[in-house]
Amino acid sequence: MVHDESSYWQRFDRSRLSRRRVLKGAGLGSVGIATASILGCGDDDDDDDDDAAGPSPTTLSPGQGEQPKPGGTFTLHMGGSPRSLDPHFDTFPYCTAIVNCTNEGVLRFKPDLSAIEPELAQALPENPDDLTFSLTVKQGIKFQDIDPVNGRELTSEDVKYSIERQMTDEAGKFQHSYFFLGAVDSITTPDASTVLFKMKKAYAPMLSYLASPWTMVINRETVEQYGDLTEHAIGTGPFIMRNWQKDVKFELEKNPNYREPGLPYVDRLEYLIAIDPDTTATMFTDRQVQAAVIGSNQKDRVKGDRGDANYQAVPSQFWRQFRMSPTTPEAPYQAPFDQVRVREAIVSAIDAQQVLDLVYGGDGILTNGPILPIYEQWALKEEVAPYDPAKAKRLMSEAGLNEFTGDIIWATSPEADQIGEILKRQLAEINVTLNLTPMELAAYYNQTYSYKYVFSHHVPLNNPDPDENLSSYFGRNGRFFKYHNPAVWDLIDKQASELDLEKRKQIVQDVQKKIVLDFPMKFMFTVNLHEFTDPAVKGWFYPVDLYDGRKTTAWLDA
Amino acid sequence: MTQYVIRRLLLAIPTVILVIFMTFLIVRLVQGDIVELILAERPYADEGAREEIEKDLGLDKPVPVQFVYYLRDVARGDLGESYWTSRPVTEELKDRLPVTFELGFYAIVMGLIIAIPIGILSATRQDTLADYGARSFAILGLSVPYFFTATLLIVFPSKWFGWAPPLTYTNWADDPIDHVYYFFFPALLLAFSLAGSVMRLTRTMMLEVLRQDYVRTAWAKGLRERSVVTRHCLKNAFIPVITIVGLQVGVAISGTIILESIFNMPGVGRYLVGAISQRDYPSIQGVVLVLAVAVVLVNILVDMTYAVLDPRIRYS
Numbered sequence: 001m002v003h004d005e006s007s008y009w010q011r012f013d014r015s016r017l018s019r020r021r022v023l024k025g026a027g028l029g030s031v032g033i034a035t036a037s038i039l040g041c042g043d044d045d046d047d048d049d050d051d052a053a054g055p056s057p058t059t060l061s062p063g064q065g066e067q068p069k070p071g072g073t074f075t076l077h078m079g080g081s082p083r084s085l086d087p088h089f090d091t092f093p094y095c096t097a098i099v100n101c102t103n104e105g106v107l108r109f110k111p112d113l114s115a116i117e118p119e120l121a122q123a124l125p126e127n128p129d130d131l132t133f134s135l136t137v138k139q140g141i142k143f144q145d146i147d148p149v150n151g152r153e154l155t156s157e158d159v160k161y162s163i164e165r166q167m168t169d170e171a172g173k174f175q176h177s178y179f180f181l182g183a184v185d186s187i188t189t190p191d192a193s194t195v196l197f198k199m200k201k202a203y204a205p206m207l208s209y210l211a212s213p214w215t216m217v218i219n220r221e222t223v224e225q226y227g228d229l230t231e232h233a234i235g236t237g238p239f240i241m242r243n244w245q246k247d248v249k250f251e252l253e254k255n256p257n258y259r260e261p262g263l264p265y266v267d268r269l270e271y272l273i274a275i276d277p278d279t280t281a282t283m284f285t286d287r288q289v290q291a292a293v294i295g296s297n298q299k300d301r302v303k304g305d306r307g308d309a310n311y312q313a314v315p316s317q318f319w320r321q322f323r324m325s326p327t328t329p330e331a332p333y334q335a336p337f338d339q340v341r342v343r344e345a346i347v348s349a350i351d352a353q354q355v356l357d358l359v360y361g362g363d364g365i366l367t368n369g370p371i372l373p374i375y376e377q378w379a380l381k382e383e384v385a386p387y388d389p390a391k392a393k394r395l396m397s398e399a400g401l402n403e404f405t406g407d408i409i410w411a412t413s414p415e416a417d418q419i420g421e422i423l424k425r426q427l428a429e430i431n432v433t434l435n436l437t438p439m440e441l442a443a444y445y446n447q448t449y450s451y452k453y454v455f456s457h458h459v460p461l462n463n464p465d466p467d468e469n470l471s472s473y474f475g476r477n478g479r480f481f482k483y484h485n486p487a488v489w490d491l492i493d494k495q496a497s498e499l500d501l502e503k504r505k506q507i508v509q510d511v512q513k514k515i516v517l518d519f520p521m522k523f524m525f526t527v528n529l530h531e532f533t534d535p536a537v538k539g540w541f542y543p544v545d546l547y548d549g550r551k552t553t554a555w556l557d558a
Numbered sequence: 559m560t561q562y563v564i565r566r567l568l569l570a571i572p573t574v575i576l577v578i579f580m581t582f583l584i585v586r587l588v589q590g591d592i593v594e595l596i597l598a599e600r601p602y603a604d605e606g607a608r609e610e611i612e613k614d615l616g617l618d619k620p621v622p623v624q625f626v627y628y629l630r631d632v633a634r635g636d637l638g639e640s641y642w643t644s645r646p647v648t649e650e651l652k653d654r655l656p657v658t659f660e661l662g663f664y665a666i667v668m669g670l671i672i673a674i675p676i677g678i679l680s681a682t683r684q685d686t687l688a689d690y691g692a693r694s695f696a697i698l699g700l701s702v703p704y705f706f707t708a709t710l711l712i713v714f715p716s717k718w719f720g721w722a723p724p725l726t727y728t729n730w731a732d733d734p735i736d737h738v739y740y741f742f743f744p745a746l747l748l749a750f751s752l753a754g755s756v757m758r759l760t761r762t763m764m765l766e767v768l769r770q771d772y773v774r775t776a777w778a779k780g781l782r783e784r785s786v787v788t789r790h791c792l793k794n795a796f797i798p799v800i801t802i803v804g805l806q807v808g809v810a811i812s813g814t815i816i817l818e819s820i821f822n823m824p825g826v827g828r829y830l831v832g833a834i835s836q837r838d839y840p841s842i843q844g845v846v847l848v849l850a851v852a853v854v855l856v857n858i859l860v861d862m863t864y865a866v867l868d869p870r871i872r873y874s
Contacts, residue, residue, distance in 0.1 A: 080832075081832075083642045083643050084642075084643055091599045169604075170610070175599045175600055178600070178601060178602050228644065230643055230644060230645065231645075245727070245729075245824065246650075246653060246654070246824055247654075247822075247823075247824035247828055247829070248726065248727045248822065248824045249726065272725075272726050272822070273822060274725065274822045275819055275822075275828075276712075276819050276820045276822075278709050278712050278713055278820075279712050279725055279820055279821070279822060281713075282712050282713060282716045282722045282725065283722075283725055285716055285717070285722075286716050286720070286721075286722040286725075288722070288725060288726065301713070301717065305716070305717060439589075439590075440589075440590065441590070441835060442588075442589075442590025442591070442594070442595055442835065442836070442837050443588070443589035443590035444590070445590055445594050445595055445598045446589055446590040446591060446594045447589075449594050449597060449598055468601070471601075471602075472601030472602065477602045478601060478602065479597070479600060479601055479602055479603050480601055
């Protein structure tokens with residue numbers, strides 16, 4: 001891996017994560033129970049070894065230092081069927097689970113998200129100036145030897161085509177078009193291996209988006225032959241898709257012409273699709289699959305029945321927010337939310353730890369701001385809006401608000417319904433009455449994206465680049481939540497164009513603090529995922545970003 | 559008979575159109591629409607995005623116009639394309655329908671195999687221990703939801719005995735024995751649930767028939783019990799039972815929806831659940847239409863069997 005010593009991403013690479021640092025760094029002093037829960041759920045030596053082993057990844061590394069054995073079939077659980085195998089369209093992890101095996105990107109994140117590294121590129125891109133990224137594709141890489149691409153060589157044109165294909169503002173066509181659409185001015189290919197990106201503006205998220213599991217390099221022939229990529233995943237990846245039996249399974253075979261000799265180690269990948277959590281747990285305990293993410297309610301059964309399994313509880317990329325009414329220039333905060341102290345009172349009255357404890361048995365971690373603690377480099381370090389019921393009461397009194405009643409909406413589920421009940425009790429302490437209005441998911445989306453509600457509790461998704469988490473929720477053009485605050489918008493824009501890593505980190509901290517202290521919502525917690533693999537599975541464990549579906553280095557010790 | 563069948567088929571057309579209309583209307587009346595769900599995955603979208611997607615999906619036209627277009631397409635055998643995958647709905651259903659129908663068929667057959675002998679036994683041994691046991695069995699089947707017993711079957715044998723039912727679908731062409739073995743457990747659970755009502759009705763009808771004069775005459779002639787029951791009672795007791803079986807086709811198909819999810823079956827039930835949650839109108843409409851047609855046809859078939867069971871019944 002060649003690094004440009006002066007590059008932003010090289011410095012990004014140096015600041016590696018450890019799971020312990022994630023937990024410490026996120027300012028989790030007040031969440032001992034949750035932290036203990038995470039650490040306690042793992043095998044005993046998992047966290048004890050963190051420091052001794054030096055910088056430790058946030059995922060386990062079974063088989064590290066052992067000689068990989070080739071062959072065998074690695075069977076994994078998949079929690080649903082992809083709608084499409086087009087990585088530029090779909091947003092479900094079931095898509096990338098397949099496409100990250102059949103295709104590759106120019107860059108990729110390491111499994112612990114600590115760094116970006118080249119995949120099809122020879123090295124990380126060079127940026128000779130703020131508006132240029134130059135990337136060189138490795139030579140001699142061939143697409144899979146199947147129709148219609150028939151093993152032809154990958155060129156820079158394929159990279160150009162793959163990025164440009166997404167750069168359309170046609171609504172609903174490519175869900176990830178925003179990665180490059182507003183920022184990339186032109187893409188040129190001076191020769192068969194060089195790709196030159198001319199930017200419209202300095203764009204800090206560029207490499208994160210190039211490394212995204214969704215930014216796969218595809219080929220024009222497949223798109224033209226089949227009209228789309230809904231059912232065809234053909235790339236340069238280590239596995240060739242042989243069979244997709246809808247709602248049942250995927251079967252992939254080793255690509256004999258893969259660019260790295262000896263890889264992948266396993267001969268076959270098989271994904272068995274199961275949507276029911278109890279069924280999934282049984283498939284793992286019954287050894288029908290060798291890797292599965294198990295639900296909170298099933299994890300103890302699986303741990304009991306498969307004590308031999310590698311197990312890790314990892315905070316998910318989804319987190320819970322308690323939102324107050326969105327704001328736009330046309331619809332600013334209405335009374336009483338126009339008083340910041342009322343919003344602060346409400347935020348201060350919510351005990352997120354109690355919600356986490358009561359609903360999930362403390363199985364998760366609290367979040368301080370819009371970026372989750374798993375993204376240690378970016379997460380807000382300090383807890384600036386803690387639970388403080390006395391302060392909440394005082395603020396309500398100062399605001400002259402004796403009582404307030406409002407509807408709270410959410411997408412119904414057993415856990416979400418319990419959360420609604422607990423929030424109602426907590427806010428009753430400051431005479432805020434919540435009318436509980438659980439809604440079916442699609443109906444909830446309709447309501448929440450019309451931005452007409454008083455309160456809601458919501459589960460959005462975090463992504464590796466801070467811009468995705470800030471601008472889509474709090475930025476000037478964000479759609480996930482309407483938040484009218486030009487000062488915050490400016491800061492969000494500033495971090496997106498700041499190519500100096502340390503400066504960007506500071507801006508990201510500042511903007512998060514500004515958002516939290518404006519009290520548009522209570523940032524609550526993220527619950528854990530329970531990841532299990534059979535002890536025979538080596539060289540791979542679930543990556544922090546569950547959307548990353550690569551399995552190239554997995555091998556079976558059986 | 560032929561005239562009767564043709565008339566019944568013609569009469570089924572308004573029923574099917576009504577089903578199409580109701581489904582078409584209901585999916586659009588339910589809060590939460592496809593466009594919002596598509597937009598919900600986009601962090602940024604301009605003001606015109608909604609209109610653009612509506613136009614792309616044909617939802618910009620008035621609902622009556624959409625309905626007329628849909629009816630026209632259905633008449634041509636075109637159920638439209640999934641809004642999410644752009645795949646033709648007929649293609650999606652082609653592989654999934656056989657799975658659902660197979661499960662429903664096995665469940666009904668197994669349900670009859672369980673229910674009818676027990677119903678007969680219960681009637682012929684009225685108010686004995688066997689009768690009480692059989693009735694309790696029927697009540698259990700009716701009252702315990704099959705998704706609960708399915709979950710028990712998935713969780714506990716694995717925990718206690720290290721055995722789990724097969725959870726990955728096997729094609730008939732790949733391995734017929736595995737295929738049947740795979741269907742056995744979900745079909746049995748559904749059959750158990752369906753058997754309760756059939757068993758109770760069989761018992762009731764048998765009791766009624768057993769008290770008829772001609773049966774008393776048969777006993778008086780010194781016929782053996784087997785002969786009295788099978789030759790003189792059963793056929794006459796069966797007509798209402800067959801009617802219930804016809805109605806159970808709908809119940810069986812709806813039952814497959816949850817069982818398909820639990821047992822990882824690639825049927826239309828599971829597809830329908832996904833389509834509803836994603837507001838994939840053409841898929842929902844397609845599944846409901848096909849299932850409705852199936853239920854209508856089965857019930858016509860059931861009506862036709864009356865004549866076989868009772869020669870006094872004539873179709874005119």
